[in-house]
Amino acid sequence: MRNALGLMLASVVAAVVIAAGGWFYYSTRADQGAPKTIAARAADPLPAQAKRAAKDDVETTATIAAKPATPAPAPAPAIPVQQKSTCTNPNALGVSRVVEIDTTGGPGFGFETFKQFDFLGDKEVVLTFDDSPWPVNTPAVLKALADECTKGLFFSVGKHATWHPEILRQVLAQGHTVGTHTWSHLNLNSKKLTEQQAKDEIEKGFSAVKLALGTNPAPFFRFPQLQHNPAMVSYLGTRNVAMWSTDLDSFDFRKGATPEKIVETVMTKLDKLGKGIILMHDFQKHTGEALPTLLARLKAGGYKVVQVKAKTTFQSLPEYDDALLKEMKVPTTSARPIGSVVQTVSQ
Secondary structure, eight states: HHHHHHHHHHHHHHHHHHHHHHHHHHHHOOOOHHHOOOOOOOOOOOHHHHHHHHHHHHHHHHHHHOOOSSSSOOOOOOOOOOOOOOOOOOOOOOOOOEEEEEOTOOOOOOOOOOSSOOOOOEEEEEEEEEEETTTTHHHHHHHHHTTOOOEEEEEHHHHHHHHHHHHHHHHHHHTTTTEESSSSSOOOOOOOOOOOHHHHHHHHHHHHHHHHTTSSOSEEEGGGGGGOOHHHHHHHHHHHOOOOOEEEETTTTTTTHHOOOOOOOHHHHHHSSSEEEEEEESSSSSHOOOOOOOOHHHHHOOOOEEEEEESSSOOHHHHHHHHHHHHOOOOGGSSGGGTOOOOOOOO
């Protein structure tokens, strides 16, 4: 009996051992034959603060990608590229000094009308030209000035500027200062003009010169015929425009004027005064013809040219700019100044 029970127990143990061995064998082969697949654990939820931080990082990155880190600079006012100095005259008259005028409040210059500001020293002159631009005559004046490496102050009539903008741009490009001389050269002191009409002449003239130049002119103004309307003098003061009269007139506009007479008129007056703001007209043919001799006489007499510039530019009124564009029927697409369309990048 004992033997039978022992045999049965041994058989059970053996069966268990065989089954366990088989399981171990097959499970080991299965592990070697295919990788285990483990279900991914759900990510732990981010704390609220971490969520905000992650969101901020994404938004900041997107903002940087969409916009430059540094704001792009505003486009500079379009100014015609000034030509490099090509003066080869070793004995040129040149420019002795450059003065900058603060036009705040509308100061006046030229002792024929204004007595307050005397900025010229002995033997110093300012060369001024009215009524520009004009074909042939203005280029002749520009050539004479360039040959002597000297500079002038030009007062442009608005209508002339719109008729010949390419010439006025040359005036500015060669380094001269450009102011204005009304829209149509009307006598602003005439009783036939209302105060509003006089203001229109001034403002429209500035807008026309701005349109022609492609940039703001200097806040410099000269009254036609030197007729200084008191109300307009006050008005120009509110617009911070400096007014220019003269110290001596060349009378180059008079009937019978010749280059020789112009030179003698200027030099006779200048030798008497010793200095001064000289009034000429680049609109007149004989002025360009007289200028080479006049500049030579100035140098021979020991006179020196002072160049005048403004501290700021004139800000025209939008309503006058718009009205002028409509009047001239200028397409809006063509209203951009040339300096913002075409620029010299290498020369």
